[in-house]
Amino acid sequence: PVLRVAILGLGSYGERVAEAMKDCQRAKLVGLVSGTPAKLKTWQAKYGIAEKNCYNYETLDQIKNNPDIDAVYVITPNGLHKDFSVRVAKAGKHVICEKPMANDAKEAQQMVDACKAAKVKLLIGYRMHFEPITLDIVHKRKAGDFGKVLFFQGLSGFIIGDPTQWRLNKKLAGGGAMMDIGIYSINGSRYMIGEDPIWVTAQEVKTNPEKFKEGVDETITFQLGFPGGAVASCLSTYSLNNLDRFFLDGDKGYAEMGPSTGYGPIKGRTNKGEVTYPHVTHQTVQMDEMSDIILKGKQPEIPVDGEEGLKDMKIVDAIFQAVKTGGKVAIKY
Template identity: 40%
Template structure:
C-alpha cells in the first residue's frame, strides 16, 4: 500500500449525523475519504454523492452490501444507521471483507455486540466504536489530569446529559430500532465518560427510571434515567440523562485536592475545562485552553491510522460491549429497585 493512500470509506445511512457532522468532518481528514454510500433512498444518495465527488456507481442499497466486496476502493464502512440496524450492517460489511467503524451505541444488546465482535474477528477486519469524546482534546486532558494524581484521587463525578426531545414518531422512540430511550442515546456519554475519566470499570450500579405519565413517546422507551456507579477505587459517579430536561452536557470531577469541571463535555464543540486546585492551603482557579479540533475528524483519522498501519483501535468493539453490559445492569437495577453488582 502506498504510504500516501487514504482509507476509502463507505458511509452507511444518510441521516442527520452523516450529513451535518460526518461528511463535513471527512473534508478535514488527511487519512480517510468517503468513496461510497449505502442508503435506502437512491435519489438522495446520488445527490449526496455528487456533492462530495463520490462515484455514482458506488451507491448501494442496504440489501446490496455484499456487492461492496467487488469494490476495491472501499477499505472500510462507517455505520450511521439506527442502533437496531448496526449488527446487521456490521455483519454484512465484515462478510464483504471491510473494516468497521460503528456509531454508538454499538447495538441494541450485549448479545448483538458479541456477534459483531465475533464476525469481525472471523473476517479478520478491525472493529471500532465511534466514541467521539474519547478523541476530543479537552476530554482527553481532563482524563489525564484526573488520573495523574496531581489533584489527588478522584472521589466523586457528576455527569449530566439532558436535552428536550421533539415530538414525532421517529426510530429513537421505537425500542426495536433504538434499544432504549435516553440511556443508550445520550446517557451513554455519561457512562462511557466516567469510565474514561477514572480509567476503571464500575463494580455496582443503582438506577431509577422516570417516565411522564400518559406520554405516548415513552410507551416503548424511557425518558429519564438517574444512575449511580460505584468503582473499585472507591470513587462514585452520579449520572443523569433525560429527553425531557433543558440541555446540559457537563461533567464535574471532585478529587481530594481539587476539582475539574468540563463544560459541554459531550457536545460537538464548546468544551471548556476549569481546574480548581489547593496550593499552600489556598484554592487556585484556572482554565485550560487548547486549540479546538473537530472531534469527528480526530476519531476518523484514528480509525484510518489503525487500519492503514495495523494498530488496535483505542475504542474497539469490546469497549462498546462493556457499555452494553453496564446498560443492561442499569435497566435491571431500575426494574428491580435494587443495586446490581457487575
Template identity: 40%
Template sequence: MKNRRSFIKKTGLFLGGLSVLPKYTFASKFQKKKLGVCLVGLGNYSENLLAPALQLTQHCELKGVVTGSPNKIPVWQRRYGILDRNIYNYDTMDDIANNPDIDVIYIVLPTGLHSQYAIKAAETGKHVWCEKPMAKTVEECEAIIKACNKNKVKLSIGYRMQHEPNTQTLIKWSHTRPYGKIETVKAEIGFNIQNPGNTWRMDKGLGGGLIYDVGVYSINGIRYTTGSEPISVTALHKNTRPEIFKEVEETTIFTLNFNDGLTASGKTTAAESVNILKADCENGWYQLQPFQSYTGVKGKTSDGQLLDTYIENQQAKQMDDDALSILQNKPIMVPGEEGLKDIAIVEAINESARLGSSVIL
C-alpha cells in the first residue's frame, strides 16, 4: 500500500520553488467584486470541472494554482491567463499569505492529504474551501476547523449537492414536512465498476474507497433529508471481487437510527449502477433520481410534482454561494462541522462492520 510520503514524492509535491514572488501586505478588510481563487491540485476535478466552472462564476475567479507538476503550468497559463506570481508548488504555498490576488485557497487533493494542506492554507490567512470528503478521520476534521478558527478565516466543504436547487427543496421539506412525518429514508449510490484501476480513491490510506468518495453523499443526503442526526448505525461490508478490491470494500450497506423512531438505509457500491434518494412519509413520498450527478438531478413526488429545476453548472453555483458568504460576511452554507459529522458516521460505519454490531454515535 502506498503511503502519503510515497504519493507526495511520486506526484512531485517536494519540488522546489518555481519563481521568486514579490511580497505584499495582505489586508484582511478588503473590498472586492470578485474573490481570487487558488486551486491546490490540478487533477481531473480541478482541470475538467472547477476551472471551467470558475469561468462561469459571478463572484469569484481563478487567479492561482498550486501544483507539483511543472509540465502542467504552461497549459494552465495559456488557458486561463494565470500570472507567474500566482503559480506555486507545495513548498512555496506559504507565500500565498503575501499575495493580494488570492483570497480563497481550494484544496482539491486526495482525501488523505486534505488535513495537511487545508491547515497550511488556513495559516496563510486566506479563506479555505476543501473538497469533500473533508478528511480521513474526525481528528483531522477537527484540526482543520481549529486552524481556520485560529486564523479567523471561513471554511467551506465542497458538497455541491446542497447548493443544487432540487436538493434545496428536500432540505426545506425536512423542516416544513409537506407530506407529514418522515418515516424512512433511502439513499443509495453506486456504479458498475469492472476495473477501478490503480487510483488514489481505491488506496486505503489516501482515499479510503467508495464509502469516503461517494458514500458521504448517501450519508449527507440522509442527514439533510431528515433534518436530524442519527443516534446509532449498523453496517456491513461486502466484497465479491477481492482480486479487484484489494484494499477497500466493494459494497457497504448501512442503517441509521434516529431518536424519533425514523430509520434510514444507505448503500454505496461498485457492483451496480444506482443513484436514488427517497423519503417515505405518512402522507406520501418524494425522491430525487439521480440525486448525485453533475447534471440531470431531478425527482418527483407521490402527488405528481416534478422536481426538475435546472442550473447550468453545479460547481459554479457552489463557488458563487461560498464567495458571497465571504463577501457579505454571512454564514457558510456547508461549514466544516457538516463535513466532520459525515466523517464521524463513516468511522462508525467502518467500526460497526468490523465488530458486526450496532455502534452508538
C-alpha cells in the first residue's frame, strides 16, 4: 500500500521533502495546502498534483471529503503546528508534523489529544530515527557493546542569518536555537542513552540581544540526568557553526557521530572502528517508514509518535524554566 500525502506549508523544508518523496516506494505526494496561490500553481505543475487535491488555509477543512488523501504533513513555522495539526485531525486525516512538534508541551498535549479523539495517527518528522548509522549505534548500545552508558555529549548549532526570519520570532518559533537545533541534542540524548531524563539544569548566554530578543534563545548549555545514573551535557546555539556532534560513553566502549544529525552523509565510529552504511536521503526513508507505521501498524525501533514529540517538548519547557530559575528542574512525563 502507498501512503498518499499532502504537504501543508510549501517552504524550503517542504520542498526538500517533496523532492525526496520522488524516490519513495510506499509514499506519494498527491496534495498541497498553501496560503500562497502562486506557490500552489508552481508546485502543482512541478509535482503533477491534481487540482482537486489542492487546498488553501480557508478550504483546508474540506479535505475531509477527499478520499484520495491519507495524511497531511505540516511543515510550517513551529507556532502554527498545533492549530494546523488539530484541523487536519478533525478532518479525519493522519497528521505528520515537523519538529519541534509545537511551541510548548501544552500545545503538544492538545495535538496528541486531538489526534486520539479523531482516531488518526500523529507522527513527528524525526528523520534521524530511521538513519542507518544512528540505528546501528543504538543496536550496539542495546547489545551492551559500550557496557553501562554513563555519559552523552550533544553539540548542536549553526550561525543563523537574516534577523527578520520567523525562526527569530518568539510567537512563530516558540524560542530560538533550542527549538530549531538544540532539540536534536535533546532527542539524541534519549535515543542514544535509551532512557528519558528526569532532571535538567541549564545556563543561557546572550551576546546579541538585538538579534535574539526576549524569549528567543541564542546559546544555552544544559545538563540532563537519567534514571540509570547517566548524565548528558549539551550545547544549543545560533552563533557557531561546525556543531553537529554526539559522543556516547560507557564503561566498556564509546560511540561518536559527527556529523550526527545533518542531512548527511552522517559519520559514525565506535572504539572498534568506523560504522559505515551507504548514504540514504533521510526524508525518503522516513516517508517510506511512516507509510508502514500508518498503513501497516509497523512499530519503529525509535518511536516517532506524538507522545515521543511531547516528551521532547516537556524537556524544552524544563530547560527554559531552569534557565529562568537557575535551579534543577524535575521532569515529569
